[in-house]
Amino acid sequence: MILVVDIGNTNIVLGVYRGRELLHHFRLSTARQSTVDEYGVLIHNLFHMSNISFKDVEGVIISSVVPPLVQVIVEMCVKYIGKDPLLVGPGIKTGLNLRYENPREVGADRIVNAVAAIEQYKCPLVVVDFGTATTFDCIDAGANYLGGAIVPGLGISTEALYQRASKLPRIELEKPKKVIGRNTVHAMQAGIIFGYAGQVEGIVRRIKLEMNAPVLKVIATGGLAPLIAGETDCIDEVNPMLTLEGLRIIYNRNK
Ligand SMILES: Nc1ncnc2c1ncn2[C@@H]1O[C@H](COP(=O)(O)OP(=O)(O)O)[C@@H](O)[C@H]1O
Numbered sequence: 434m435i436l437v438v439d440i441g442n443t444n445i446v447l448g449v450y451r452g453r454e455l456l457h458h459f460r461l462s463t464a465r466q467s468t469v470d471e472y473g474v475l476i477h478n479l480f481h482m483s484n485i486s487f488k489d490v491e492g493v494i495i496s497s498v499v500p501p502l503v504q505v506i507v508e509m510c511v512k513y514i515g516k517d518p519l520l521v522g523p524g525i526k527t528g529l530n531l532r533y534e535n536p537r538e539v540g541a542d543r544i545v546n547a548v549a550a551i552e553q554y555k556c557p558l559v560v561v562d563f564g565t566a567t568t569f570d571c572i573d574a575g576a577n578y579l580g581g582a583i584v585p586g587l588g589i590s591t592e593a594l595y596q597r598a599s600k601l602p603r604i605e606l607e608k609p610k611k612v613i614g615r616n617t618v619h620a621m622q623a624g625i626i627f628g629y630a631g632q633v634e635g636i637v638r639r640i641k642l643e644m645n646a647p648v649l650k651v652i653a654t655g656g657l658a659p660l661i662a663g664e665t666d667c668i669d670e671v672n673p674m675l676t677l678e679g680l681r682i683i684y685n686r687n688k
């Protein structure tokens with residue numbers, strides 16, 4: 434078995450693979466102040482509840498976009514699982530040709546998503562990851578990673594309305610029945626959900642023009658992908674496990 438770990442700004446997602454099969458996956462909140470031992474207990478308990486054991490883990494791979502948590506999770510792996518994890522970053526073989534000005538700057542999660550998408554779908558393609566931030570990653574017909582766009586995530590956007598406008602409440606991220614809201618909550622939900630779908634359509638349209646690729650597969654992932662994919666036909670497929678798959682693939686390329 435291998436353990437794959439994706440440390441995002443909101444959630445840490447863990448996956449346990451046997452070969453190509455994802456046996457279990459777990460989602461923790463990203464708690465920047467939690468300790469090595471706290472994560473050890475949490476993950477140990479999740480394993481125990483799933484009838485799996487740290488002893489069966491032959492290797493661990495981690496991608497992180499939260500630098501202060503990397504060392505904590507690495508030490509947790511060494512102390513409790515007894516394995517030195519691979520870290521997605523400089524020096525690791527991803528097989529991806531990065532056309533970013535400074536390849537070290539690209540978020541590890543974006544690299545991992547691109548690797549998984551290239552393996553599973555036909556290029557050219559775009560990956561949209563609805564996380565804390567929403568990222569668009571463009572891959573051309575030759576499987577080169579071109580870059581993309583970063584926009585505020587759905588959660589951040591919704592939170593900003595609540596934080597900055599006294600009379601706007603905190604709302605559920607839920608699709609309203611109509612775009613013309615007749616109360617504050619429905620008006621906010623309409624703006625956020627339908628506005629976000631429109632934003633995705635607009636960015637994808639511009640990407641297609643700039644890449645000169647009228648036919649381009651668009652894959653969505655991340656916690657909130659299904660919500661937006663239901664509101665636009667510019668997303669061809671939702672693949673919730675894309676990041677975990679990418680980590681499994683990169684692990685195997687570095688064995
Ligand atoms: N399975 C899910 N169902 C509904 N919402 C989810 C799910 N997973 C994550 N979310 C929400 O999606 C948002 C982004 O989470 P996630 O995709 O894990 O972001 P990140 O990769 O930045 O940590 C968060 O608000 C989270 O609560």
Ligand SMILES: CC(C)(COP(=O)(O)O)[C@@H](O)C(=O)NCCC(=O)O
Pocket residue numbers: 441442443498538539540541542543563564565566567568583586
């Ligand atoms: C854009 C991100 C914040 C997305 O992170 P997430 O929403 O998955 O937590 C992350 O990929 C990141 O910090 N990237 C570095 C900047 C870049 O990719 O150019």
Ligand SMILES: [K+]
Pocket residue numbers: 441542562563564655676
């Ligand atoms: K992510």
